Amino acid sequence: MSELIEKIGICVERGKVNKASPFPPDMKGLDGADEYTKLAIEAKTSADAILQACNDGMQRVGEKFGKNLVFVPELLMAAKAMHAVMAHLKPFFQSGTVKTKGTFILGTVAGDLHDIGKNLVSMVIEGNGWKVIDLGVDVKAPRFIQKISENPGCVVGLSALLTTTIANMANTIKEIKTTSPTTKVIVGGAPLTAGSAQEMGADGYARDPQAAVALLNSIGVS
Amino acid sequence: MKSLLKVLDTGKILISDGAWGTLLQGRGLQPGECPELWNISHRTDVLSIARSYVDAGADIILTNSFGGSPSKLKHYELDDRTAEINQAAAAISREASGEKGFVLGSMGPTGVILMMGEVPEETLYEGFCIQAKALEKGGVDGLCIETMSALDEACLAVRAVKESTSLEIACTFTFERTVSGDFRTMMGVSPSEIVGALIEAGADIIGTNCGNGFDGMIDIVKEIRQIDSKIPVLVHANAGKPVVQDGKTVFPETPEMMAAKVDKLIHVGANIIGGCCGTTPDHIRALTKAIVH
Numbered sequence: 001m002s003e004l005i006e007k008i009g010i011c012v013e014r015g016k017v018n019k020a021s022p023f024p025p026d027m028k029g030l031d032g033a034d035e036y037t038k039l040a041i042e043a044k045t046s047a048d049a050i051l052q053a054c055n056d057g058m059q060r061v062g063e064k065f066g067k068n069l070v071f072v073p074e075l076l077m078a079a080k081a082m083h084a085v086m087a088h089l090k091p092f093f094q095s096g097t098v099k100t101k102g103t104f105i106l107g108t109v110a111g112d113l114h115d116i117g118k119n120l121v122s123m124v125i126e127g128n129g130w131k132v133i134d135l136g137v138d139v140k141a142p143r144f145i146q147k148i149s150e151n152p153g154c155v156v157g158l159s160a161l162l163t164t165t166i167a168n169m170a171n172t173i174k175e176i177k178t179t180s181p182t183t184k185v186i187v188g189g190a191p192l193t194a195g196s197a198q199e200m201g202a203d204g205y206a207r208d209p210q211a212a213v214a215l216l217n218s219i220g221v222s
Numbered sequence: 223m224k225s226l227l228k229v230l231d232t233g234k235i236l237i238s239d240g241a242w243g244t245l246l247q248g249r250g251l252q253p254g255e256c257p258e259l260w261n262i263s264h265r266t267d268v269l270s271i272a273r274s275y276v277d278a279g280a281d282i283i284l285t286n287s288f289g290g291s292p293s294k295l296k297h298y299e300l301d302d303r304t305a306e307i308n309q310a311a312a313a314i315s316r317e318a319s320g321e322k323g324f325v326l327g328s329m330g331p332t333g334v335i336l337m338m339g340e341v342p343e344e345t346l347y348e349g350f351c352i353q354a355k356a357l358e359k360g361g362v363d364g365l366c367i368e369t370m371s372a373l374d375e376a377c378l379a380v381r382a383v384k385e386s387t388s389l390e391i392a393c394t395f396t397f398e399r400t401v402s403g404d405f406r407t408m409m410g411v412s413p414s415e416i417v418g419a420l421i422e423a424g425a426d427i428i429g430t431n432c433g434n435g436f437d438g439m440i441d442i443v444k445e446i447r448q449i450d451s452k453i454p455v456l457v458h459a460n461a462g463k464p465v466v467q468d469g470k471t472v473f474p475e476t477p478e479m480m481a482a483k484v485d486k487l488i489h490v491g492a493n494i495i496g497g498c499c500g501t502t503p504d505h506i507r508a509l510t511k512a513i514v515h
Contacts (some may be wrong), residue, residue, distance in 0.1 A: 066401075067401050068400035068402060068406065070410070071406060071407075071408060071409055071410030072335070072371075072408050072409050072410070073335075073337055073409055073410065074410075076335065076337075076338060080338075109253075110253040110254050111252075111253030111254050111255075112253075113289070113294065113297050113333065114333065115333065116333070116335065116408070137297070138254050138297070140254065162243070163244075163460075163464045163471055163473075163499045163500065164243045164244055164247055164471070164499075165253065166464065166466060167470065167471060168253045170466065190398075190433070191463070191464050191471075191499075193463070193465065195465065195466075196464070196465055196466035199466045199467070200466055
């Protein structure tokens with residue numbers, strides 16, 4: 001049983017979705033996250049243990065990403081493998097057997113249409129056990145504020161790629177803090193630095209998805 | 223037709239333009255508005271920006287069509303106007319530059335990650351063809367496929383342009399310095415990896431834009447030159463990495479700071495030099511002066 005758990009973790013870390021997937025090349029033809037999770041559930045492995053393995057796998061690939069040892073393609077494939085695991089765990093979430101750590105509301109700020117970075121953050125955070133509400137791109141402040149009111153205690157994440165939309169990010173934070181002063185807002189994106197994030201009033205800055213997980217787990221769990 | 227390659231062959235260093243997005247915002251482009259639609263709705267403003275770079279001494283100007291692919295325009299429900307918008311972009315820059323200057327049509331990434339398999343290759347290929355043909359019809363001398371990070375998408379774009387137009391093609395990638403100090407795109411592609419792949423796909427000019435100031439660009443050009451000493455190299459550098467001061471985005475490198483490093487950039491092998499985010503006509507003017515001296 002522990003062997004299956006370990007394999008699930010490795011499949012997530014390496015981005016091995018299922019037997020049919022050719023990625024990664026050195027695991028071609030082998031079972032993937034999908035097959036091993038099915039077997040683990042059949043063997044009555046606890047959903048919590050499977051989720052933990054999945055979290056650990058995502059954490060390992062997230063750390064490698066943060067060290068630039070792997071890049072976007074590897075992280076996307078890991079997230080795809082994670083989703084294969086999650087699909088099997090869905091009933092356990094629905095029945096309440098497994099609980100999420102909290103709710104994370106995420107979006108790319110107004111005027112910015114870039115979603116690759118945001119999607120990576122979304123996937124890695126979901127893989128860490130959070131419920132993620134992804135509002136998409138070009139999200140204006142009122143939309144964030146509406147979702148915050150529907151999800152008390154949530155943490156908000158803002159993404160931007162364009163240097164020209166940093167000002168919109170600062171305004172979004174200001175508007176969120178005006179209507180909901182206790183809501184924590186974290187930010188990330190290529191043009192940002194820890195200093196600029198602080199300057200615009202964010203509660204934290206994450207330079208990569210794994211850093212966002214660490215940040216979220218330190219400030220967001222009530 | 224004019225040939226950029228022929229001019230580069232004479233050994234001349236050419237100056238290209240700087241940022242457009244920030245200048246559009248300065249003229250009132252609002253967050254969430256489609257910048258490319260301004261080619262039609264605010265033609266005079268876009269023309270003024272193009273002219274400001276010609277007046278600053280740029281030998282080459284680009285077009286306001288970076289997000290002019292059907293997949294990007296779709297967000298604004300403007301994908302059915304792709305040809306019209308791109309043709310207008312080209313006509314504006316042509317008008318600003320006159321017949322003697324060079325105009326390169328800007329083509330940015332689609333935002334689609336091909337390896338995820340969610341959008342078929344043919345869809346992107348067709349989109350690149352529509353955009354390239356419209357830019358050609360509007361009067362550009364060549365195309366600049368820029369800010370790329372994935373080799374498959376960039377090569378697909380180069381092939382699409384090659385097969386649907388008779389234009390000279392530049393293709394530039396955006397690199398970031400990794401923790402270990404070398405350069406990679408977010409998809410993990412290194413400067414040396416783009417060289418062979420882009421030339422094979424049909425690119426006439428390769429290079430790098432965005433993400434770095436001149437210091438980073440110098441290292442990137444060095445790496446490209448280790449692989450190929452002949453292919454013309456284009457650099458569009460940021461005015462450094464932005465910082466936020468008093469709620470405003472500020473780019474730290476002044477025109478003088480950039481101009482001071484231009485010799486070094488030429489020395490390592492750059493042939494066309496211009497700006498990206500944070501650069502202004504003043505930066506381009508300073509670069510032009512520095513090269514004349």
